Amino acid sequence: xxxxxxxxxxxxxxxxGEGAGKSTQAKRLxxxxxxxxxxxxxxREPGGASGAEAIRALLVEGDPGRWTPLAETLLLSAxxxxxxxxxxxxxxAAGHWVVCDRFxxxxxxxxxxxxxxxxxxxxxxxxxxxxGLTPDLTLILDVPVDSGLGRxxxxxxxxxxFERMGRDFHERLRQGFLAIAQAEPHRCVxxxxxxxxxxxxxxxxxTVEERLRPxxx
Numbered sequence: 108x109x110x111x112x113x114x115x116x117x118x119x120x121x122x123x124g125e126g127a128g129k130s131t132q133a134k135r136l137x138x139x140x141x142x143x144x145x146x147x148x149x150x151r152e153p154g155g156a157s158g159a160e161a162i163r164a165l166l167v168e169g170d171p172g173r174w175t176p177l178a179e180t181l182l183l184s185a186x187x188x189x190x191x192x193x194x195x196x197x198x199x200a201a202g203h204w205v206v207c208d209r210f211x212x213x214x215x216x217x218x219x220x221x222x223x224x225x226x227x228x229x230x231x232x233x234x235x236x237x238x239g240l241t242p243d244l245t246l247i248l249d250v251p252v253d254s255g256l257g258r259x260x261x262x263x264x265x266x267x268x269f270e271r272m273g274r275d276f277h278e279r280l281r282q283g284f285l286a287i288a289q290a291e292p293h294r295c296v297x298x299x300x301x302x303x304x305x306x307x308x309x310x311x312x313x314t315v316e317e318r319l320r321p322x323x324x
Contacts, residue, residue: 116146116199117319118240120210122287123248124280125270126255127300128307132248133208135308136315140204143323148198151208152186156193159186167266171273176222180229183214187236195240204321211237212245212287212295217269220283221276244318246311247288248300252277 119136121129130151137149153163162182166174174182187210198205211233219226250258252274259270288295296314300307315321 115202117204117243117321118195118199118207118210119204119315119319120207120212120242120245121248122209122212122216122245122284123300124216124250124252124255124277124284126258126260127248127250128258128304129208129248131304132246132300132307132311133206135304136311137206139308139312139315140206140321143321145321146201146203148194148203148205149208150190150194150198150205152190152210152213153183154186155190155195155207158189158193162186162189167268169268171268171271173268176218176224179222180214180218180224180232183218184232184236187211191237191240207242210242210245212247212284215287216280216283220286221272221280242294244315245288245291245295246314247284247295247297248307249281249285249297250300252281254301255281 121133121136123129133149133151137147140147152159153166154160162185166179166182166186195205195207214233215226215229218224219229256270256274256277259267285297288297296318298307298310298314302310
């Protein structure tokens with residue numbers, strides 16, 4: 108649980124590799140929570156605020172090697188700082204349930220397990236930026252690498268920089284997310300995202316109800 112005792116809302120993050128279906132399931136979860144009468148803010152990283160969205164374009168477009176791993180990490184951290192200040196903290200303070208497509212675990216998985224940066228240093232950086240804000244629940248959507256990349260390859264748009272980083276990178280990424288889940292079972296739940304969309308959404312809704320017990324309003 109978070110150390111930010113002033114907030115009133117809840118923070119749910121969705122994590123996973125490319126093509127895991129996070130964006131689709133984040134929207135489905137947002138709709139489910141609204142159906143309970145809750146105020147919901149849906150957002151994403153990198154992005155979720157005007158400054159952070161500008162940085163997002165630098166990160167997700169272009170050649171895979173356009174940034175060193177450290178430069179990539181610092182850009183992500185700058186985007187997160189803007190996102191937290193402009194979107195996440197105000198929403199939580201207003202009592203909203205925040206559903207976020209990616210958060211700090213993605214940095215540990217992508218820049219740590221994927222690129223090989225030191226995990227301890229990444230955690231220190233995350234702590235500096237978040238000031239102790241941690242998700243109430245993290246849903247890690249898991250799919251085999253080839254399946255995920257196959258799905259991602261069918262998406263429209265040019266935000267494919269990370270997808271083109273090579274299969275070995277994505278395998279390390281997947282194992283990183285699973286390692287994070289194993290290390291923090293009180294916060295993280297692995298969701299089999301190979302199932303049909305409605306089935307995955309039902310599993311997520313059930314998990315949220317069991318873990319966080321949202322009350323109808």
